Amino acid sequence: MKASLLRRALPGTAVVAFFLLAMFLAVNHVDRFRFPANESSAVGSLRSIYSANAGFAKAHPQGGYAKKLSDLSSRSESSVNAEPQQESMIDSTLATGTKYGYRFNYSPHTVGEGKTDAYELFADPIGHEKHHFFMNETGVIRASETGPATINSAPLQ
Secondary structure, three states: OHHHHHHHHHHHHHHHHHHHHHHHHHHHHHHHHHHHHHHHHHHHHHHHHHHHHHHHHHHOOOOEOOOOHHHHEOOOHHHHHOOOOOOOOEOHHHHOOEEOOEEEEEEEEEEOOOEEEEEEEEEEEOOOOOOEEEEEOOOOEEEEOOOOOOOOOEEOO
């Protein structure tokens, strides 16, 4: 009686063991899939900032590009009181400078009477992501695996 009970229990036990092994592998490898997703999100965020900043400069020809990242947000104090908001805005999370494992450092370049005619944008990983990104007003995104990306880093393909 015990032998037949054992034979009937083995197929169910094998299924449970297989399920536990699959869950163990999935949990231990989830980071491997998250990092490329964060990097893709960072590149998408750079593109969003580029589009929003181009729209901002068009809407503010006397001032040029945004003075700070939060100026590109739909919740920006300066854009609420100024002219009508442009359609291409960044979300309020990105406007804080941190999103999905990346820190975005926006550096405007002002000339003459305060017009921002150029900018640099650095996206550096906070966690385990390996790529650093750089973009300026040209919209070309550059990447580096060895440290912060610069104007001299290879363009993203």
